[in-house]
Amino acid sequence: MVSAFSFHFPLGGGALNVTKGNIIMHITEFTPFAGTIGGVLIGLSAVVLLASAGRIAGASFIFSGMFATRFDEDVVWKLMFTVGLLAGAAFAGARAGSVDISFPSGMTMTVVSGLFVGAGVTLGNGCTSGHGICGLARFSRRSLVATLTFMAAAIMTVFVMRHVLGAA
Numbered sequence: 800m801v802s803a804f805s806f807h808f809p810l811g812g813g814a815l816n817v818t819k820g821n822i823i824m825h826i827t828e829f830t831p832f833a834g835t836i837g838g839v840l841i842g843l844s845a846v847v848l849l850a851s852a853g854r855i856a857g858a859s860f861i862f863s864g865m866f867a868t869r870f871d872e873d874v875v876w877k878l879m880f881t882v883g884l885l886a887g888a889a890f891a892g893a894r895a896g897s898v899d900i901s902f903p904s905g906m907t908m909t910v911v912s913g914l915f916v917g918a919g920v921t922l923g924n925g926c927t928s929g930h931g932i933c934g935l936a937r938f939s940r941r942s943l944v945a946t947l948t949f950m951a952a953a954i955m956t957v958f959v960m961r962h963v964l965g966a967a
Contacts, residue, residue, distance in 0.1 A: 849933070856933055857930070861881060923945050930945040934946070
């Protein structure tokens with residue numbers, strides 16, 4: 800028997816509900832305009848950060864840098880970047896009304912998976928945003944190899960989970 804857990808976080812006009820159970824994804828509309836605008840904004844933010852501060856907008860690099868041993872200007876811009884990411888997510892969640900997120904494998908497996916991702920980010924010297932968005936835009940061969948590796952691992956994982964193990 801699987802025990803259930805649920806969290807409720809108010810987000811302005813809506814709420815974020817996290818409930819254990821099956822993943823249900825409802826795709827109600829094709830949104831190429833919103834996707835294009837989002838992609839342009841992500842690319843623009845990466846260009847602005849590189850042009851203004853000479854820094855790569857790699858999320859793992861930025862987040863890990865907030866735990867530096869000394870407080871200097873690098874910590875300040877990394878904190879501002881992270882606060883901006885969280886504020887943008889909260890704004891989008893408030894505009895969406897309510898968002899339901901499920902962890903069908905349980906919170907323990909989700910945490911363990913996150914630790915594996917963290918180890919991979921460390922071994923690969925960057926995450927998907929650093930390599931896939933910023934590195935490819937700079938024609939970095941290392942980022943091309945890293946991104947191809949991310950994609951191959953994701954494709955294999957989905958194939959094994961859905962077609963070999965029979966998970967939903």
